[in-house]
Amino acid sequence: MKHLSNEKFTQLRYGLSAFSIVMLIVSVLFIGFKGFNWGLDFTGGVVAEVQLDSKLEMNQIKAHLDQTLDQDVQLIQSMDDGQWTIRYNNEGLSDTSIADHLSPISEKVNILSSSIVGPQVGQEMVEQGGLAVIVCMLLIMCYLSIRFDWRLASGAILALFTDIIIVLGVFAVFQLEFNLTVLAALLAVLGYSLNDSIIIADRVREVMRLKPKGETETIINDAVKATFSRTLVTSGTTLVTVSSLWLLGGSSLQGFSIALCVGIVCGTGSSVALGVTLPQLFGLKPADYIVTPIDVEETYS
CATH class of the missing domain: 1.20.1640.10 (Multidrug efflux transporter AcrB transmembrane domain)
Structure with a gap:
């Protein structure tokens, strides 16, 4: 230069x-x-912390939820084994709990917390x-x-x-x-x-x-x-x-x-x-x- x-x-x-x-x-x-x-921070949606089988991998969970919920679901792994934070848009979805969507891939489904961010x-x-x-x-x-x-x-x-x-x-x-x-x-x-x-x-x-x-x-x-x-x-x-x-x-x-x-x-x-x-x-x-x-x-x- x-x-x-x-x-x-x-x-x-x-x-x-x-x-x-x-x-x-x-x-x-x-x-x-x-x-x-x-993102959900601006559009609103659901943030849920769940406890699943520790043998499940992130790609496996995300692929299943993306297909089931028909959207790009955010999945963050916590420090504890089998604990995940799931963020998704609930607009247009039925009142079915996230546990019902996870039950086909995990025998253990424990909802630790769940909160809704409104569009307002x-x-x-x-x-x-x-x-x-x-x-x-x-x-x-x-x-x-x-x-x-x-x-x-x-x-x-x-x-x-x-x-x-x-x-x-x-x-x-x-x-x-x-x-x-x-x-x-x-x-x-x-x-x-x-x-x-x-x-x-x-x-x-x-x-x-x-x-x-x-x-x-x-x-x-x-x-x-x-x-x-x-x-x-x-x-x-x-x-x-x-x-x-x-x-x-x-x-x-x-x-x-x-x-x-x-x-x-x-x-x-x-x-x-x-x-x-x-x-x-x-x-x-x-x-x-x-x-x-x-x-x-x-x-x-």
């Missing part, structure tokens, strides 16, 4: 920025046409979750506007917005279940992407103050190159950890892990490209950071 010429590096930044914009547009289209596969509660979760994301974005906008020039702030905000929409687009394309853990992952992506954008923007501002007569394009490229190794190491180590969580965490953490993986990759690309390319297009230049001395005598005359 450091060995690339200034011209080629600029082309790389513009190429990544254009790719991010295209992905943003495609994600918006898929979200609009396909929508989301809302699910709707409140949708509203509160969306409000949390909007408030988070507004607070970030205020912080960036105060700390940086409005052009650097606009680049960081666009990068954050792009990251979130692309993650949502992936869930819309593949119709992955969208639940509260995915919402938590979106907020984590916001913070992670913001961290990269602030570091790069701060470096751009610092170099512009040191080189007031330099060229904007060269300064931005130097700033990105100076922080790229740190960004790559941070993103790489986090991605390895989240990937392990994806592979070993089970189905209950799959959505959370996928959202973080996509968000980290998109966040790294948008921060080093879109986050600094937009300020350049808006006319950011080193002259904006020249400190003008104040004449004390004129001030008090």
